[in-house]
Amino acid sequence: MHRTRTRFAARVHRVASGLERRGVIATYxxxxxxxxxxxxxxxxxxEAPRLDEVQQGIVERLREEGYALVxxxxxxxxxxxxxxxxxxxxxxxxxxxxxxxxxxxxxxSALRRRPGKEFxxxxxxxxxELGLDDPWLRLGVNPRxxxxxxxxxxxxxxxxxxxxxxxxxxxxxxxxxxxxxxxxFNDRHLLKAFLxxxxxxxxxxxxxxxxxxxxxxxxxxxxxWRPLGDNYPPDDEFAARIDGKAVTFTAPKGTLIFCNTSxxxxxxFATGQPRVLATFTWDSPASLKALSERNYVLEDGAGLExxxxxxxx
Ligand SMILES: O=C(O)CCC(=O)C(=O)O
Numbered sequence: 001m002h003r004t005r006t007r008f009a010a011r012v013h014r015v016a017s018g019l020e021r022r023g024v025i026a027t028y029x030x031x032x033x034x035x036x037x038x039x040x041x042x043x044x045x046x047e048a049p050r051l052d053e054v055q056q057g058i059v060e061r062l063r064e065e066g067y068a069l070v071x072x073x074x075x076x077x078x079x080x081x082x083x084x085x086x087x088x089x090x091x092x093x094x095x096x097x098x099x100x101x102x103x104x105x106x107x108x109s110a111l112r113r114r115p116g117k118e119f120x121x122x123x124x125x126x127x128x129e130l131g132l133d134d135p136w137l138r139l140g141v142n143p144r145x146x147x148x149x150x151x152x153x154x155x156x157x158x159x160x161x162x163x164x165x166x167x168x169x170x171x172x173x174x175x176x177x178x179x180x181x182x183x184x185f186n187d188r189h190l191l192k193a194f195l196x197x198x199x200x201x202x203x204x205x206x207x208x209x210x211x212x213x214x215x216x217x218x219x220x221x222x223x224x225w226r227p228l229g230d231n232y233p234p235d236d237e238f239a240a241r242i243d244g245k246a247v248t249f250t251a252p253k254g255t256l257i258f259c260n261t262s263x264x265x266x267x268x269f270a271t272g273q274p275r276v277l278a279t280f281t282w283d284s285p286a287s288l289k290a291l292s293e294r295n296y297v298l299e300d301g302a303g304l305e306x307x308x309x310x311x312x313x
Pocket of ligand 1: 178179184192205206207208261265266267268
């Protein structure tokens with residue numbers, strides 16, 4: 001039932017009549033103000049996490065600017081954990097590079113892509129079954145990340161999305177879809193993380209962001225966020241208004257970027273080297289009720305409790 005409804009929301013975003021759109025928006029607003037999010041705020045209020053200085057600093061920067069950058073090792077100093085993630089990321093990078101070679105020779109590669117955003121190759125895409133033996137799913141609910149996501153959002157969040165992306169250098173000269181400036185329409189209570197798995201310079205398609213452009217920020221009135229909003233402003237008008245306000249995240253491998261992407265952002269327009277990263281989205285239950293769909297199905301939540309269980313179920 002729930003999957004049906006969220007698929008419906010995705011379709012509505014593309015082709016819906018005004019009436020369908022209004023229904024989806026009303027469902028979202030109702031769940032945000034009254035139903036699902038009220039309950040998740042109450043749960044958060046009952047068991048607010050204790051953050052250490054590093055986590056607290058990230059939450060404060062997110063509140064001020066809408067983004068925060070931290071070396072992975074500062075938030076998660078466990079070398080063993082980084083070693084495991086780095087090795088899995090490298091496996092994905094090497095396998096994807098080899099499969100792209102095959103594709104170029106006109107042979108079958110079984111690479112996972114998503115319609116409308118074919119320039120990104122994904123490890124999981126949509127509909128994958130994941131359990132806690134998966135290191136990336138585990139990272140998405142690691143309390144070092146989940147607690148700060150919940151503190152920033154002020155509720156018990158849902159882990160909506162987890163994946164690894166490989167973005168080869170563009171074969172097109174123009175930016176397409178999320179390579180252009182946009183706001184994510186999924187939720188006003190939104191936090192994403194991007195963990196760079198290679199060094200990212202200007203030619204590797206860095207992520208970019210307009211600080212303070214998320215709802216409540218100084219620039220929230222620029223083509224303001226709306227559920228299912230028309231979220232891609234015209235490029236030339238946008239450039240004139242933003243004029244020098246954007247931040248470009250060129251950074252070494254192992255950099256973790258947290259960002260509220262209901263603010264303006266773009267990225268993945270690689271021109272020189274492929275970009276490889278892991279990405280996570282935490283949002284509110286209202287989003288899953290109306291505007292978004294989890295990209296994975298949880299295999300088995302046995303042993304999970306509290307906010308971690310809530311995030312995955
Ligand atoms: O690939 C990027 O850097 C941008 C991704 C993006 O727009 C998103 O995840 O919402």
